[in-house]
Amino acid sequence: MTDSKQIVVGYDGSTEAKQAVTWAARQAVLRGCHLHLIHCSLWILVTSDLGPVPGVADSGLERAAERVLEEGLAVVKEAEPSVDVTTTLLHGMPRDHMGKLSVGAEMLVLGSRGLGGFLGLLVGSVSLEMAATASCPVAVIRSVDHPDGPVVVAIDDAGSPEALEDACTMASVTGADLKVVHVVPEPAGLRRLRDPIDAYPAAEAVVDSAVRKARELAPQTTVTGELQVNHSVPRAILQAAPDARIVVVGTKGRGLIKGTIGSTAHAVLHHAPGPVLVSRRNAG
Known part of the structure; x- marks a missing residue:
């Protein structure tokens, strides 16, 4: 394995995503991989006004998305303080970005976001689509x-x-x-x-x-x-x-x-x- 290998993990603030991030961080350490933590903000799909509210510190939709990514980084560091990690904030649908990010990656890691009570189906649409279309192994946690x-x-x-x-x-x-x-x-x-x-x-x-x-x-x-x-x-x-x-x-x-x-x-x-x-x- 080369130093260029990386594990990509998505984080959206959900309990399932926290489990995925923790799992991915441990795998990165075990495999000697770089960890790439990403968050996809969907706000751009509904509004172009992502900036702060005038006169209100630490506000706005862009800042809210940044806080989600910061929270994900804190989860990573709590699980594996020594892991080599970078973070990226993206805008738009996750599937539009994750397919590209999976190219050349060691693994793509996602949490399950399914409706657990519905016919026993436990996997969400993003995880399912990436498992079907990504260019690397996909772990659903x-x-x-x-x-x-x-x-x-x-x-x-x-x-x-x-x-x-x-x-x-x-x-x-x-x-x-x-x-x-x-x-x-x-x-x-x-x-x-x-x-x-x-x-x-x-x-x-x-x-x-x-x-x-x-x-x-x-x-x-x-x-x-x-x-x-x-x-x-x-x-x-x-x-x-x-x-x-x-x-x-x-x-x-x-x-x-x-x-x-x-x-x-x-x-x-x-x-x-x-x-x-x-x-x-x-x-x-």
């Missing part, structure tokens, strides 16, 4: 925390090499164990007479190959593999990760439709109670 749990990575038939690499890095820097999970989709109601290993030798070979590769990438990490058979791939992934410190998923979304993402990553991102890392590289 939630409050459920298992600091001693494993990193869990879901792999597809091709072994999801990018997700596996990101998971190995995460496990290495945090000292966590790594669990590799592969799910064979099976129609609901189908009665299986044999164990998965006997019934799906090709799938077991995928798991074995991924475990070997993970041990090469992260030789100090304890790596295990798990084969699941389930009619719902996302459900099986989450059932295999009840105590995960983070779930890592790849995406087959190619950006053909803006704001879309592979169905498995989409479902895991929506329903996981804890942090999720969506592995992305140079999205179009």
